[in-house]
Amino acid sequence: MKPETTLKNILxxxxxxxxAFSLPLIFTGAWLGAGNRPPALDVIILIVVAAVGARVFGMSMNRIFDRHIDRLNPRTANRELPAGKMDLTQASAVAGGGLLLYLAACWALGGWCPILAPIPLVPLLGYSLLKRFTPLCHFGIGLCLALAPLGAFVAASGHTRFTWPVLLFSGFVFFWLSGADIIYALMDIDHDRSHDIHSLPARLGFDGALRVAGAVHLTALGILIAVVRTLNGGLTAWIVLAVAAVFFALMYVPAIPVPKRFFPISTLAGIAGALVPMVA
Incomplete structure (x- = not known):
């Protein structure tokens, strides 16, 4: 296989x-950890490296665990493992490389970072397995990303004395992504029901899952309001929050196809939400 083909497959x-779409959420945690200002450049670079490594590890393990499920789903059958574009050894090497990159960045950040580094690995390793056992699996991926701003806060602050704004913001991330993942799973209702894959859409149906996602996203917006109030945010913060609310609302417009509701609309809702604490 040509090197450029191998690289393309890995990417x-x-x-x-x-x-890139999760980085604003991570930058917000670092911003709050540095005292509502940009952290040092070297800290930012190491946080980005850690984020990239963690994502490569988590996504690779997800693809490895789900390779047999993906083979049965027409939407995912062309992914690298089920389509034979990569083998299990290559996939495992990519996962291992991401893990080493993440751990190296945490070690370089020092302080509490290498001590706490194993904690995010648990949900990163296990979130994709939850769909085999519980329809609440969507909240597993929400937990994965909710830990990211907390980790960035520790990296930028050098301590674990979490402030209310970063704890609330982490809660926003949890509910935002969990709700978005419920919407994402709407595309696989029939497949999930046919193959005993647990998800809220498979359990509740299209409309029922949308109602749950809506409640989850209203919770996310309520938490974001609490972030603004806690930081005594001004007009700019409220305007940015209103923009985030518009993107949240667009995820429930029937005329918009489900894939677009998840990407780019849910992504833009998360990015707008990430900007709120930085402009407050």
Missing amino acids: NFTKIEHT
Whole structure:
């Protein structure tokens, strides 16, 4: 296989470009950890490296665990493992490389970071397994990303004395992504029911799952309001929050196809939400 083909397969396998959409959430945690200002450049670089490594590890393990499920789903059958574009050894090497990158960045950040580094690995390793046991699996991926701003806070502050704004913001991330993942799973209702895959859409149906996602996202917006109030945010913060609310609302417009509700609309809702504490 040509080197450029191998590289392309790895990039597609890990969806590395999607890391860019989680970085604003991570930067917000670092911003709050540095005392509502930008952290030192070297800290930012190491936080980004850690985020990339963690995502590569988590996504790779997700693809490895789900390779047999993906083979049965027409929407995912062309992914690298089920389509034979990569083998299990290559996939495991990519996962191991992401893990080493993450741990190296945590070690370089020092302080509490290498001590706490194993904690995010548990949900990163296990979230994709939850769909085999519980329809609440969507909240597993929400937990994975909710830990990211907390980790960035520790990296930028050098301590674990979490402030209310970063704890609330982490809660926003949890509910935002969990709700978005429920919407994402709407695309696989029939497949999930046919193959005993647990998800809220498979359990509750299209409309029932949308109602749950709506309640989850209303919770996310309520928490974001609490963030603004806690930080005594001004007009700019409220305007940005209103923009985030518009994107949240667009996820429930029937005329918009489900794939677009998840990406880019849910992503834009998360990015707008991430900007709120930084402009408050």
